[in-house]
Amino acid sequence: MRPPPGTTIPYGADSLFIAEQLCQFARTNLVVSGANFDEHSPLAAAGIDSFSLVEVLLFAERTFGVTVPESHWTHENLRTLAALGHCIAELAGYNPRPEPRL
Numbered sequence: 001m002r003p004p005p006g007t008t009i010p011y012g013a014d015s016l017f018i019a020e021q022l023c024q025f026a027r028t029n030l031v032v033s034g035a036n037f038d039e040h041s042p043l044a045a046a047g048i049d050s051f052s053l054v055e056v057l058l059f060a061e062r063t064f065g066v067t068v069p070e071s072h073w074t075h076e077n078l079r080t081l082a083a084l085g086h087c088i089a090e091l092a093g094y095n096p097r098p099e100p101r102l
Contacts, residue, residue: 015082015085015088015089016085017085018060018085018088019039019085020039022039022056022059022081022084023081025056025059026052026056029055030046030047030048030052030055031047035047039080039082039085040080040081040082041080041081042079043078043079053078056081060084066088066092067091068087072087072091
């Protein structure tokens, strides 16, 4: 499936690719250096507050061309970056990999 017009997600990307990009952004800009953090880490436990979450959402919009509407700002979608990656992939029209349950 090709990405919808206006998105900048590379062809063949999936929710895992998106989550990895979000995680790299968070590690570089939001998470304390040396913290044990990956795409499955709870965002609240990593110290990512509502202001930081807005930065992640803006990064996603700039990077992938996908706006996450407020109707998708649910606890389930914003629990981890893997969950957010899954949400963004769905909004972009991909059939994302299911998020593994830990």
